[in-house]
Structures are given as C-alpha cells and as structure tokens.
Amino acid sequence: MNVDGRFAPSPTGTLHVGNLRTALLAWLFARSHGARFLVRMEDLDAGRVRPEAAAQQLEDLRAIGLDWDGEVLWQSGRAGAYGAAIDALRGEGRVYECFCTRAEIRAAASAPHGPGPEGAYPGTCLRLSEAERERRRAEGRPPALRLRADAERIGFEDRLAGRYEAVVDDFVIRRNDGAAAYNLAVMVDDAAQGIGEVVRGADLIDSTPRQILVARLLGLPEPSWAHVPLVLGPDGARLAKRHGSVTLREVEAGAAVRWMAETLGFAGATSAAEMLERFDPDALPREPTPFAGIPG
DSSP: OOOOEEEOOOTTSOOBHHHHHHHHHHHHHHHTTTOOEEEEEOOOOTTTOOHHHHHHHHHHHHHTTOOOSSOOEEGGGOHHHHHHHHHHHHHTTOEEEEOOOHHHHHHHHHSTTOSSSTTOOOOTGGGOOHHHHHHHHHTTOOOEEEEOOTTOEEEEEETTTEEEEEEOOOEEEEOTTSOBOHHHHHHHHHHHHTOOEEEEEGGGGGGHHHHHHHHHHHTOOOOEEEEEOOEEOTTSSBOOGGGSSOBTTTSOHHHHHHHHHHHTTOTTOOSHHHHHHHOOGGGSOOSOEEOOOOOO
16 A cells, blocks of 8 residues: 655745644654655745745754655646646536635625535535626636535545545635645645655645545545644644744754654654654544643
C-alpha cells in the first residue's frame, strides 16, 4: 500500500507549534513505513502570501528534525494542471458559473427552510437561465466556477477518526479571481505527487468528502486519510499566533520538540528520530490537546 505522505502549509506566516506538531505526525506516519515525505507550498492565495514565510517555514521544519524528499512543489506553478482538470469536469457537464457574493450565500442559507445543511451552497446559480447569466456578466460580476455535486453522499474510513460521511454541496473549484480553489488543487497535486496517505489536522475532515468527489470524477487515485487531533488555545479555539508564545521565534526548538513528544505519548523523547523509533499510530491521542505553554 502506498503511504507516501506530505505536509502542505500556506506561506502566509510563521508556523506555530500546533502546525509543527501536525507536520511531525505526517512525517512519522510516512517515515515509519520507510515511505517518502514531501513538502508542498500552497501559495494560490497571492494576496496573502509572504515571500519570506516559505523559507522560514522550511527552516522551522528542519529545526524540529524533519527532512523531506525532492524539491518543494509550489502550487503557483501548477495553473496548467488545474485548468486541465477544470476542463475535464466541464466536459462532463459538472461545472457552472456562480455569481453569488458571500453575503448572498449566507442570506439564502439562513432563510426559513433553506436547502441543505448549515453552510451548504443553496444552488442559486445552478438554476439561472442563460439570459440571467448574461445579465450578471454584463453587470461586471466575475463568476467563480462551482462543481455540480448532485448532493452526493460521500463516506470514508479515517485512520484516527473512524467512519465519516457527509452530503457534498456544490463547491467552488475556481475562484472569481481565476485561481484554482483548494478542494480541486489539493487532489490534483496529491495525485501528481503520488501521495498515498494524507495526514493533516482534524479541522480539515469536513472538506474531505468534497475532495474525494473531485478525485472520483477525474479518475484520480484516492489516498487514505488520518486527521490528527488539534492543539487548542486557552479559549478552546484552534491554536493561533494570537494566543502568544507559540512559534519557534519565541520558543526554543528543543523545548518545542519535547512538548510535542509529551503531548503525543512519547514521554522522555527529545527528538523526532526518537519518536520515530517508538511510533505506533494506534497509540496516538484522539482528543485535542489544550495548550498551556511550553516549559523551557
């Protein structure tokens, strides 16, 4: 079974210790099988990308003892591959233009008897006539492209979370600025890089059925999945830089590694290599870790 893994940060800022712990876990899953571990920079959001952030992120991965195979892949150089995937979906009649603003989507979803689960796209633009589309184009509203999902229910077995399934709504595959959207790009890239097991934070499990649908429609191989528990700030929300003293700019790398080891069940380990020797995915914690600081 292919268990090649990857870590795919967005170069928009400094990785905090929660991000780095997820990267460590992805590395442990892959390296424990002698598999490849790759790094990909998800830099499609040009307005938020910071040129210096990627170099800093790679430096921090090395600082906690991680290595990777081959060159770093940059999504910004992959527009042709994403365009070909969108064209293939369009050829299957699965793509339509969407002119909705976020405010309009929220209003439709919150209306009495609104369609679908909370937050799901209500299908407004799917029902537009060609004349209505022409009118919106004439108004200068650049459309996004959505995938017609036909409310398909997609399920999968997660290595840590167990069975998960959800009804897939019509989701964006190309933003209205012309850039490929995350749920399309991630599956095209995972297939291109030969990723066999995706290890990432539990907050992304909700997006997985959408990504599986993309893979199936494009005939791409489906990886296996392991959504790992998050690190939470004192307020119970996902750890973020606003919680303070959570990056390697403020915390010594060795102390951060010892904290990761302690919270993952490797008490006494002082390096990624030591954790690799003891790694057992079945023994990993399944609940989020509250962050209460890192001892020096």
